[in-house]
Amino acid sequence: AQTVTQSQPEMSVQEAETVTLSCTYDTSESDYYLFWYKQPPSRQMILVIRQEAYKQQNATENRFSVNFQKAAKSFSLKISDSQLGDAAMYFCAYYVYNQGGKLIFGQGTELSVKP
Amino acid sequence: EAQVTQNPRYLITVTGKKLTVTCSQNMNHEYMSWYRQDPGLGLRQIYYSMNVEVTDKGDVPEGYKVSRKEKRNFPLILESPSPNQTSLYFCASSLSSEVYYNEQFFGPGTRLTVL
Numbered sequence: 001a002q003t004v005t006q007s008q009p010e011m012s013v014q015e016a017e018t019v020t021l022s023c024t025y026d027t028s029e030s031d032y033y034l035f036w037y038k039q040p041p042s043r044q045m046i047l048v049i050r051q052e053a054y055k056q057q058n059a060t061e062n063r064f065s066v067n068f069q070k071a072a073k074s075f076s077l078k079i080s081d082s083q084l085g086d087a088a089m090y091f092c093a094y095y096v097y098n099q100g101g102k103l104i105f106g107q108g109t110e111l112s113v114k115p
Numbered sequence: 116e117a118q119v120t121q122n123p124r125y126l127i128t129v130t131g132k133k134l135t136v137t138c139s140q141n142m143n144h145e146y147m148s149w150y151r152q153d154p155g156l157g158l159r160q161i162y163y164s165m166n167v168e169v170t171d172k173g174d175v176p177e178g179y180k181v182s183r184k185e186k187r188n189f190p191l192i193l194e195s196p197s198p199n200q201t202s203l204y205f206c207a208s209s210l211s212s213e214v215y216y217n218e219q220f221f222g223p224g225t226r227l228t229v230l
Contacts, residue, residue, distance in 0.1 A: 004157070033215035045205060045221035052215070091157055100171055101146055101212030103219070105157035 002027045004094050006106035013082045014114050020067075021077045021109045023092030033095040034075045035103065036066070040088040048090070051075065079111075087113045117142045119222035121206050127228045128196055136191045136225050138206030144220075146212045147189040151175065152203040152224075161204075164189055165212055196229040203227075 003026045013019035025034070036048040051059045051068050058066050063080045079086055092106040119140045128134055140147065148163035150173075160173030164183040178200055180192040189208075193200060204225045210217035 006157075009155075043203065043224040045207075047218055050215070093158075095215045100160075100163045100165070100173065101148065101209070101219075102160045102163070102173060103158070105150075105159070107155050107157045 002029070002094055002096060002104050004092055004104050004106040006090075006092055006109050008109045009107070010110045010112070012112045012114060013079070013086075015082055015084060017082055018078060018080045019082055019111065021079075021090050021092075021111065023075045023077070023106055025073050025075065025092075025094050025104075025106075027073070027094065029097065032097065034066075034068070035093040035095065036064070036075075036077045037091045037093060037105075038086075038088045039091065039108075040085075045091075049077070082113050084113050084115060087111060117220070119206055119208050119220050121204075121222040121225050123225060124223060125226045127230065129230050130197055131195050134193050134196060134227075136193075136204060136206075136227070138189045138191065138222060139187050140189075140206075140208040140220070141187065142208065142210075142220065143186065144208040144210055145186070146210065146217075147183070147206065147208045148173065148219075149179070149181065149189070149191050150205045150207065152205060158205065161191070163212070196227075198229050201227060201229045 032053045035050045038046045049061045067076045093103040145166045149161040150158040152158045162181040164170040206222040209219040
C-alpha cells in the first residue's frame with residue numbers, strides 16, 4: 001500500500017530565511033504525482049506545487065520549490081524568503097492512479113514563521 | 116466565484132443523532148469526494164463520486180453514507196454518529212478523477228464534534 005510520511009510535526013523559520021519540509025513516500029508504482037498543500041489557520045486547503053514523477057526537473061512556483069528524489073522516494077518542499085503568511089500546516093500528498101482519484105496525505109508539518 | 120461550499124461549518128451533536136453535512140460546487144465538476152482530517156493522520160478519503168449516481172468507498176467509509184443525485188451536490192450522511200467521528204471534514208471537487216491534471220478544489224471544512 002502506498003504511504004506518505006512527514007517526519008517533522010513542527011518546524012520554525014525566521015522571516016526572510018529558507019526552510020525545507022521533508023516528505024517521503026512508499027510506492028511500487030513508477031508513474032505517479034506528488035503534491036504539497038498549504039492549510040492556513042482558515043483551514044482552507046491550498047495547492048502549493050505539484051510534481052510529475054516522470055519529470056526529472058524539479059517543480060518551482062515562485063518562492064516554493066521541490067527537491068524530488070525518485071530513487072530515494074523523497075519529495076521535500078523548500079520555501080525561500082519566508083514570509084509571515086507562510087505560517088500554516090503543510091501536507092504532502094501522493095496521487096494514486098485507478099483508485100478513484102484518491103490523494104494519500106502525510107501527517108502534516110506545522111510551520112511557524114518568526115518575525 | 117468558483118467555489119465548493121459546505122454547511123454547516125461547525126456542528127456539535129450527540130451520539131446517535133442523525134446528521135447531514137452538505138457540499139455543493141458551482142464549477143460543473145464531475146468528480147467529488149469527502150475527506151476527514153485528524154491530528155497525526157492527515158486527510159483520509161471517506162467516499163468519492165466519479166459522476167452522478169456513481170459513488171464508491173474510500174479508505175474510511177465505516178459509519179458514513181453519501182448520495183449524488185445531482186452533479187453539484189454531494190452530501191455526507193452520518194446515520195448514527197459516534198465520538199470517533201469527531202473530526203474536520205472536507206469536501207473536494209474536480210473536473211474528473213484525474214486530479215493530477217485537473218486541480219482538486221477543497222471546501223472550507225466542517226468541524227464536527229460528537230459528544
